[in-house]
């Protein structure tokens with residue numbers, strides 16, 4: 001007995017009833033970006049039809065309406081992650097910008113020569129490169145938590161890395177390439193014993209796992225709207241008030257100031273201090289609609305159902321000759337990554353596409369991780385709550401066909 005009525009849920013996502021290359025679309029590239037429900041699509045139309053106006057600027061009614069919707073959405077998002085204050089929720093362009101903001105502003109204020117930043121072997125390029133840029137600039141050192149052969153962080157090694165020299169730990173909550181769910185609670189607790197703040201890249205977590213920033217006691221959290229059924233071009237940086245207040249602005253411009261003269265500028269309060277320029281108003285508002293949609297279905301239900309999908313896919317794919325799963329962590333979310341002996345992942349992807357099946361192939365923006373496994377990439381199927389076991393059967397048949405054609 002499923003807790004969710006998947007067939008009814010699928011009707012909320014118009015793209016799911018489309019065909020690709022003459023076949024019903026099987027969309028298994030949810031970790032790259034998720035599809036959008038009607039409620040979000042209609043909210044975008046509603047914004048441009050009835051609300052479009054700049055925020056925090058005009059005395060006129062429309063501007064006030066847009067501002068109210070913009071701030072109401074911020075509150076929904078703050079509640080979604082249980083932030084203590086709405087103003088700890090900053091609108092950005094996405095996870096990438098959220099991480100760059102912290103690397104830039106926190107880095108400028110708190111990182112100096114000889115300091116250490118810790119990331120992990122599982123990171124997306126967007127949680128590697130900003131720290132490399134910072135470390136190069138400051139003559140600081142980037143250290144990387146190693147993983148075991150299952151794609152799990154080696155926690156003893158992490159704990160040994162901790163010292164007064166470490167200024168920040170930044171790791172993903174869920175690996176986009178392997179699906180590993182990291183022991184973030186343990187990471188945060190261990191880092192806090194040295195008063196080291198922790199940033200979580202939650203781009204692959206917020207849509208799969210119920211998350212409470214106060215309970216986790218996490219210092220910074222980043223995620224993207226487009227991976228959680230919302231619009232593209234909007235993301236969130238959550239930061240504890242004490243850190244955000246102690247950090248200098250990221251960009252200068254309108255909205256982030258209190259007063260400006262040619263001699264001196266004073267900065268606005270949170271969250272506006274970090275929101276220079278006209279924001280993506282439509283996407284900010286419609287991310288709130290996506291949060292409503294997730295809340296209606298319930299993250300506990302989502303987590304449980306997606307877990308079943310991962311288990312089912314792993315079991316069915318295991319029957320294929322020569323298959324090797326990359327990332328076999330005990331705790332995984334929504335991703336199955338694999339290779340087949342002597343076959344390039346790209347070739348499998350091309351054949352699956354002909355069958356209407358969308359998977360991702362390649363390094364998934366985690367080249368150093370692929371290097372650890374000595375592979376060029378993987379075939380990755382990533383699931384959402386609107387996927388079904390029948391679709392997984394179609395994938396398994398497709399992979400079998402690809403193997404037959406390519407070997």
Ligand code: PMP
Pocket residue numbers: 031032093094095096097124126127172174175176201203204224365
């Ligand atoms: N981190 C992780 C774990 C991701 O999966 C992604 C997106 N693939 C990002 C960061 C970057 O997100 P965005 O491109 O939306 O900024």
